Amino acid sequence: HRLSCQDILSLQLKGSGPMLAPFKNVCCSSGCEASVSDVEFLHVDHDITLAEVPRVEYSDLARDMAIATMMQNGAKLGMAGSFRADREVVLAAVRQNGATLRHAAPELKGDREVVLAAVKQNWVALEYATEELQSDREIVLEAVRQNGGKLWNAAPSLKADREVVLVAVTQNGNALRFAAAHLKADREIVLATVRQNGNALWYAAAPLQADSEVVLTAVQQNWVALEYASA
Incomplete structure (x- = not known):
């Protein structure tokens, strides 16, 4: 029928x-x-x-x-x-x-x-994407623009990509924890990080935890960040 x-x-x-x-x-x-x-x-x-x-x-x-x-x-x-x-x-x-x-x-x-x-x-x-597409720069950039924390799902090569990490930490300072070690020592990236979340100073490389401008920027965003500053 x-x-x-x-x-x-x-x-x-x-x-x-x-x-x-x-x-x-x-x-x-x-x-x-x-x-x-x-x-x-x-x-x-x-x-x-x-x-x-x-x-x-x-x-x-x-x-x-x-x-x-x-x-x-x-x-x-x-x-x-x-x-x-x-x-x-x-x-x-x-x-x-x-x-x-x-x-x-x-x-x-x-x-x-x-x-x-x-x-x-x-x-x-x-x-939910395949590992191959979690290595796709355009796709990861789109994700971290919305939520920097999605850097966690990115492939190691993108966690070491300066632009990707900068976009991520600008949106969510805590994303610095997922960045490659050399980028945690990148002054511009760390400054962008602490402007968004002062407490993320915790994830910065030791020399930058002792950088007066970085520490001041972090403390201005959240005074608790002083706890993570180095002498």
Whole structure:
């Protein structure tokens, strides 16, 4: 038994089809036909959920509906069954909710475009990326601009990258703890660090803990930093 687009829209307009607004446009523009099982895919507010996607026909309509769902709530990717390996569905999901990268198929956690889109939406996504992409400078820069502490997830080569570390400590002074040793002795980086968080003087190299300008800057930000100054 198959339903035409008109049938599906009639169900929606009568209130008996729990479709979301975008599905109306998806269906109308496609000029397609959908099976009853494809329509059941939409009953996310009733007994049938996205977890049942593997049981429905993998039609263009079902895929378009999955994309439309993710555009509204990317977290639904966790219940999307085989669609978690569909690149376009996952892209739609992570653009709406970057953290949902955790639910993507392993190969998509190694897809640069997918991971970059996820990190741009939410820095948390960096921890779900493959090791190779945690070594990607652009992706890591995007993450540490939002939360310098994500320097922790970066590859060692990027923890030794002066620009990456400077961006990270400017956003979160505590990120200095994850920087390579030679950058903890970099005066400009340490000054940027203590301007953001005076207590992060604790992570600076010993000579800079005795640097009068560095210490004064740290204490002006937080007087407790005096405890970490060297004589």
